[in-house]
Amino acid sequence: MWNRIEDRVTRGERLNHDEGVYLLTEAPLIELGALANEIRARRTDPRIVTYVIDTNPNYTNWCTVDCHFCAFYRNPKKPAADGYTHDVEGVMRMMENARGLGATTVLLQGGLNPEIPWKFYTDIVREARRRYPEITPHFFSAPEIHQMAEVSGLSLRGVLEALHEAGQRTLPGGGAEILATRVRKRISIKKGGPEAWLDVHRHAHAVGMRSTATMMYGHVETPDEIVEHFDHIRALQDETGGFTAFVPWSYKRGNTPMESKVPFVAGASQYFRVLAASRLYLDNFQHIQASWFSEGKKTGQMSLHFGADDFGGTLFEENVHLATGHVNKTTVAEVETLIRESGFTPAQRTTLYEILRVGEGPEALANLSAEVPLFIESLRELPAEYPARLEGEEPGDTLVMPR
Numbered sequence: 001m002w003n004r005i006e007d008r009v010t011r012g013e014r015l016n017h018d019e020g021v022y023l024l025t026e027a028p029l030i031e032l033g034a035l036a037n038e039i040r041a042r043r044t045d046p047r048i049v050t051y052v053i054d055t056n057p058n059y060t061n062w063c064t065v066d067c068h069f070c071a072f073y074r075n076p077k078k079p080a081a082d083g084y085t086h087d088v089e090g091v092m093r094m095m096e097n098a099r100g101l102g103a104t105t106v107l108l109q110g111g112l113n114p115e116i117p118w119k120f121y122t123d124i125v126r127e128a129r130r131r132y133p134e135i136t137p138h139f140f141s142a143p144e145i146h147q148m149a150e151v152s153g154l155s156l157r158g159v160l161e162a163l164h165e166a167g168q169r170t171l172p173g174g175g176a177e178i179l180a181t182r183v184r185k186r187i188s189i190k191k192g193g194p195e196a197w198l199d200v201h202r203h204a205h206a207v208g209m210r211s212t213a214t215m216m217y218g219h220v221e222t223p224d225e226i227v228e229h230f231d232h233i234r235a236l237q238d239e240t241g242g243f244t245a246f247v248p249w250s251y252k253r254g255n256t257p258m259e260s261k262v263p264f265v266a267g268a269s270q271y272f273r274v275l276a277a278s279r280l281y282l283d284n285f286q287h288i289q290a291s292w293f294s295e296g297k298k299t300g301q302m303s304l305h306f307g308a309d310d311f312g313g314t315l316f317e318e319n320v321h322l323a324t325g326h327v328n329k330t331t332v333a334e335v336e337t338l339i340r341e342s343g344f345t346p347a348q349r350t351t352l353y354e355i356l357r358v359g360e361g362p363e364a365l366a367n368l369s370a371e372v373p374l375f376i377e378s379l380r381e382l383p384a385e386y387p388a389r390l391e392g393e394e395p396g397d398t399l400v401m402p403r
């Protein structure tokens with residue numbers, strides 16, 4: 001099977017569903033990564049890895065949808081001291097903060113809060129465009145667009161036209177999880193089936209917006225359902241051409257309602273496999289995004305050798321993964337150095353993947369300035385079964401670092 005896939009991909013032929021499943025389950029990982037890299041070099045400049053300076057604040061954490069994988073939301077039926085909803089000026093303070101950090105993209109999302117009036121959504125887009133024209137408002141995932149249709153009485157197309165008219169040009173891909181009916185019924189039943197997410201992106205592309213396609217894997221899905229997800233987004237990309245990139249990440253289970261139902265943690269090798277398989281299977285996507293944030297910095301660096309051409313954003317603020325106990329922070333200098341360490345030249349891009357500035361290449365590693373922070377792998381969530389005591393360790397032992 002592997003040799004046949006290699007031949008077909010090299011000739012530019014499209015892979016079928018069974019071949020996709022094989023890539024996710026049996027294909028030799030190192031060869032898979034090498035082939036994905038070869039194809040990546042045909043679609044983007046092989047010397048460059050892009051990144052965006054961005055931040056991901058939230059306007060509300062009240063939400064009525066109860067996704068089983070979410071630790072971020074607060075249910076309005078259960079009083080919570082840390083529940084919040086920001087007004088227009090509150091969102092503008094986030095934009096001001098983003099400007100101070102040099103961000104060119106603000107990815108703003110919130111829970112599905114029926115108390116928020118329709119006008120709020122168009123007001124924050126319009127005000128953000130007026131006051132911060134240098135920042136792209138990359139606002140609202142597909143479920144939030146459905147929520148706006150609900151409160152406004154407009155159709156999905158009507159909501160997206162109004163947002164477009166207010167100045168919005170891109171839509172983030174959140175809320176896709178796995179585009180397979182069985183999975184969505186199990187983890188986020190109130191969000192509807194795959195069509196609920198696909199319809200929003202189809203209409204968004206039709207009104208002139210570009211968007212990303214995301215995927216959260218590593219919970220109750222099967223490899224077959226991951227390929228079903230690929231099939232859905234590949235078909236929509238054939239239809240509209242509106243996706244800029246594919247962005248996968250693994251489920252973080254800390255503090256989430258389905259934490260105990262998922263007995264494993266999807267690790268680095270599965271991430272590499274998903275990235276490389278997506279590069280080969282999604283033959284109509286130009287950009288595949290790797291993440292230093294969701295998978296850790298070292299895994300993020302390795303991902304750049306498995307078909308990814310983009311390192312994601314700086315994510316100066318992020319609260320959704322944070323709620324699961326997943327903490328990871330960076331700086332622009334660190335992102336650029338991580339890219340150089342992987343053998344590539346960093347380039348800052350816009351939300352639409354236009355290059356704003358090409359940095360120094362890997363040769364600059366010889367002159368690391370004092371501004372570049374010491375690299376410390378982030379604090380990552382540990383699986384529940386992670387041993388509290390290491391083998392051979394006695395109670396009360398303290399780890400003594402050598403001097």
Ligand code: SF4
Pocket residue numbers: 063064065066067070071072073110111112143188
């Ligand atoms: S993932 Fe989004 S829609 Fe689902 S519960 Fe969390 S905030 Fe609500």
